[in-house]
Amino acid sequence: MCRWLAYSGSPLLLDTILYKPAHSLIDQSLHSRMGVETTNGDGFGVGWYTDHADTPAVLRDVGPAWNNRNLREIADHVESPLFFAHIRASTGTAVQQTNCHPFRHGRWLWMHNGAIADFHLIRRELCLLVDPALFFDIEGTTDSEVMFYLAITFGLDQDPPGAVARMAGVVEHAGRERGVEFPLQMTVAVSDGESVWAFRYSSQGKSRSLFYSSRVDSLRKLHPDMAFLQGVSDETRLVVSEPLGDLPGAWNEVPESSYGVVRPGADALLPFTPQAA
Amino acid sequence: MCRWLAYSGSPLLLDTILYKPAHSLIDQSLHSRMGVETTNGDGFGVGWYTDHADTPAVLRDVGPAWNNRNLREIADHVESPLFFAHIRASTGTAVQQTNCHPFRHGRWLWMHNGAIADFHLIRRELCLLVDPALFFDIEGTTDSEVMFYLAITFGLDQDPPGAVARMAGVVEHAGRERGVEFPLQMTVAVSDGESVWAFRYSSQGKSRSLFYSSRVDSLRKLHPDMAFLQGVSDETRLVVSEPLGDLPGAWNEVPESSYGVVRPGADALLPFTPQAA
Amino acid sequence: MCRWLAYSGSPLLLDTILYKPAHSLIDQSLHSRMGVETTNGDGFGVGWYTDHADTPAVLRDVGPAWNNRNLREIADHVESPLFFAHIRASTGTAVQQTNCHPFRHGRWLWMHNGAIADFHLIRRELCLLVDPALFFDIEGTTDSEVMFYLAITFGLDQDPPGAVARMAGVVEHAGRERGVEFPLQMTVAVSDGESVWAFRYSSQGKSRSLFYSSRVDSLRKLHPDMAFLQGVSDETRLVVSEPLGDLPGAWNEVPESSYGVVRPGADALLPFTPQAA
């Protein structure tokens, strides 16, 4: 399993979010509190959107995040209004760059915590459901990447929540055909550079932890002295596998079987149900 | 493209073959003379059989062979009667451990130089021809590994030359269906720990270079003063992408469309033709 | 800080000791119980003596031990009568191969858990005390490697316990001159391929954990059904940062300020006191 965070809001040095908080993602790479494993040291990745290019940048490496100097450099020198970060605890697949999150396709970034149960039983079947024109683009061996390509196949570009629902439906169907009781466990974030969609779902109804930060204008009233809150826009928002600290009022659990949209204007929190593809 | 060597004979420190020769495989990693590229720096691997285990050991890494200290250590301290070594020049697929040769399945080692032309067009189709029970074992994204799993699917265990012929037949068929004129280019070595089979074939009839060493007893007569030849058995044999030096009489080209078998007792050199699967 | 083990006895596949025990060193890389850190994921190394060469082999890498495939391969295929293994938790120095233990010089292997307090204050001074002929051989930046070269400078070849005592004396002297109250914290193993010396010492008298295994003949009487104990010689011995399991009677703490010698014939456990160089 893994831990991740998605940031959207006022442009910030990545360091502000990745390293500075008391229980930052880097701290979680060694001392996760809510993850299946304490240690998330099987690779990491960070993806960020920038004005300089049409596609987001992705920096990924196979060692632990906590001792990676290039990640430290990027965090100290790159500013972005929308970025993803992910730390990996492999459930068996190879520790290699192409298995590190976030995955990218065109303008899209995708990252995942969870697993397809008994993936070895249905990997082939799921790969066959991927649009043949995309098959060659699958570079790694994770369930997470196959989920991404299924979502693209099922219309991510036109209808992100629908595409993810159809992906989940297909995974559950394939697993159940093989006798897997609870085929899917996922918290997923996906972005096109403007909106972020974050999903929390598991076949069993016992999903991995997922939280979103409160609106900044509300937090400012609670914590008028916090300098950080003065410097960012009302719409600045974080979605995280586990809270980055214990600021009262700051963190809200994403309910089971639901998804949120973070975007310019009003955000939304909605129910999520897998669908037939 | 790549360079490789296969050794079979008296147990030797790997160093004797990997580093000591004037134009050793390590030298070829920087200064290949007959390869498509001068530099073969996109990963390497060595596989060796030992009495201590049922399966061969495989050490692979993503950096260049020429500066890898762990390879140097293994070469200086490990002795084996049968080993493979491979240096990689990627034709585009990711530089990662799971794309490095040799590949292993049970007792089998496999390595390849060459390419399936327009692999992106037929990767999916070829993957579907792999025994579904083996599909999950494909860890990388190279054509070489898919070729290996096709050969296993087509009976490598029972009939290695036949299985490789059927793999080649299937690849050529798939390519030609997509309009690829010359779908396959390969020099392949495969071993079960007792015999080594080495294949040289290309659809175009212009295959990558491949050589085998002369019988040691013949070489001893030509070069009675060479200490190395005194220390190894008559049956000691090398198959290499390019000669490791310029000893007169030592190296013989494997003919186009043929394969050799190196094994205890008489070796053999035979014609090779792709077959329908 | 770090964790390590030293094995001496009947030739064994490294796997038997490195991976098989319930609380093996690989398990300790994720879940150390007695270390300063739970996670020891900043590189690892294994060194082994073999008949094939005058010097021990050393395999080291910068990622975590728990997911390293090459370590797994070596453990599954290499047998040795005397080997060291080490997992690293950096206290700040770079995560690079040249900072991974064990260190080697000629036939000698050296590994360390602990630290020279305020090493930045006295690194230069300690480096100057190293034999100038050896200065260029220092490849990394750890306190551990400087300790090794000091011990070599002070006669490791002739008198290992004396050389280590003089190294410790010099480190304590240098630290105290700079006002450091407790300059040295160490558990060290060193071997010439025949004997293993293991030291437990700290200026404060609160040293990191260190254990040695009981004599195999005694353990066999306690546990007559344990197959493993039937297969190894009476003299087989382990020295470890923390016990590899909870077999009653198997593990004994090395006392504070003492060192042990493991060698053919009777082993010994003796007091250790730093000396002036």
Added chain:
Amino acid sequence: MCRWLAYSGSPLLLDTILYKPAHSLIDQSLHSRMGVETTNGDGFGVGWYTDHADTPAVLRDVGPAWNNRNLREIADHVESPLFFAHIRASTGTAVQQTNCHPFRHGRWLWMHNGAIADFHLIRRELCLLVDPALFFDIEGTTDSEVMFYLAITFGLDQDPPGAVARMAGVVEHAGRERGVEFPLQMTVAVSDGESVWAFRYSSQGKSRSLFYSSRVDSLRKLHPDMAFLQGVSDETRLVVSEPLGDLPGAWNEVPESSYGVVRPGADALLPFTPQAA
């Protein structure tokens, strides 16, 4: 030996300079024409100045530049008005991140092509001449990094050309005392984020190649149709180990024993002579 480039001028995506030119630095990593080695595959680094931080960012890794995906990502997504890039061919010292250029100290970046002859003879002596307060900051084992710390010791902050001259003087003196006829061979670039100083010098008077680009306003007259030249300021300048292409009039050799300054306002080209420290 190595190859490098320094860019100063209109803010550009790194890609424009690192990958796009016909004989880009990435191409030189495989096919250097003027270097001592054809292949420069023992690590790489890129350092860039940005408005987001007081210090430049440095991304370094130990594999070859030509296949590194993170370098590709940074080049495609990061824009900078002043950056360094370096590809390494080790002359023996370890291939590790701390031996990759550029080196950084505060706002300063430093990179080097060349070598101190017989560095093993004088490494210790040179290290002792480094300001003791800086000794601990030396993280790697290259001559290049020691040269940087000597230059800092000798006043890089106040007088860059003088500091480099004193560094060179000290190296030559130390080498000659040991009987080394030609102790120093260097092309060096150093920057504080505003100016770039580039030095070409060797004790023998046969220095490694170094070129600077012509003024952009002159080039525009020669090549009025080149879109690239329309998009950058008159003061945009490159200093490179070897020309990035064969545009007539674009490249000028830096004379032996001289250095250039690239800065806002008029650049300068001046003689360089080592001095006593």
